[in-house]
């Protein structure tokens with residue numbers, strides 16, 4: 001029986017090139033250290049093997065940078081006998097790796113965060129279409145590919161955070177409010193190259209059209225207090241510390257800070273923040289699809305259907321403070337943010353509008 005223990009996983013903020021996993025493999029009494037690396041990022045391989053495994057395996061290439069995902073893979077392995085081998089890296093390097101490997105790739109199932117990344121993987125021909133009545137009933141239409149190449153698995157909300165000592169929180173209810181004159185020099189944003197805000201802009205583009213989105217961007221960028229940030233967490237800290245009055249981040253980063261997962265210092269900072277969930281809210285997903293050259297297709301389908309099921313989606317979303325596909329995450333900290341009403345924009349539409357969103361961001365001066 002093979003035991004594998006992951007000792008440490010970094011990259012809680014999803015920044016590129018920050019993944020470093022130290023894996024200690026214990027085989028009987030022997031300890032063996034393995035370091036896997038690639039040109040773009042350090043990759044990790046985690047095997048989650050059931051005690052009685054003879055039932056095959058599935059190789060998951062995951063851009064979900066959350067250590068806690070192992071729990072649900074373990075549960076899956078225990079229930080099905082299918083061994084999960086996990087290879088983690090940030091979204092961009094995973095896609096590059098898959099392109100490089102081509103038909104020699106060992107990937108069976110691909111998981112990525114954000115509409116922009118999963119759409120890009122599909123457009124690059126890295127995924128294969130697969131339909132099942134199970135997936136179609138478990139994954140609401142808005143959260144899956146019309147061509148069945150990927151399916152949403154967990155949901156995240158892009159929320160506004162504010163420091164009530166710096167701005168009047170009552171003036172904030174929608175993303176468009178960030179363009180108001182009263183917030184001059186008070187807005188902080190993450191860098192343009194991050195997909196989270198690209199998808200937010202894509203959402204606004206689909207909802208309100210190009211003219212209105214351009215005006216919003218122009219007004220919001222005029223309010224920006226530089227520098228632009230490289231992560232949601234560093235941005236949240238800056239708002240809490242009063243360097244900025246307002247920011248936009250994914251909800252789960254604040255939930256994790258409040259829960260003390262990053263330490264008591266971050267918890268105390270997060271307590272200073274007001275969280276505003278716009279109505280409608282920009283909701284994004286982490287999603288999965290079958291790899292184009294999957295060798296263990298049957299096992300990959302079994303895992304994908306498992307992760308899309310209510311138990312699987314909750315199992316993935318719970319420990320990371322995301323929301324499952326249906327309903328809301330049940331952690332008390334999430335209830336404090338209030339429920340959200342998702343914008344009508346589909347994940348597929350976000351992907352389609354990504355290039356245009358980036359262009360508008362660039363033209364508006366978003367750095």
Ligand SMILES: [Fe+2]
Nearest residue numbers: 013014113250
């Ligand atoms: Fe993230």
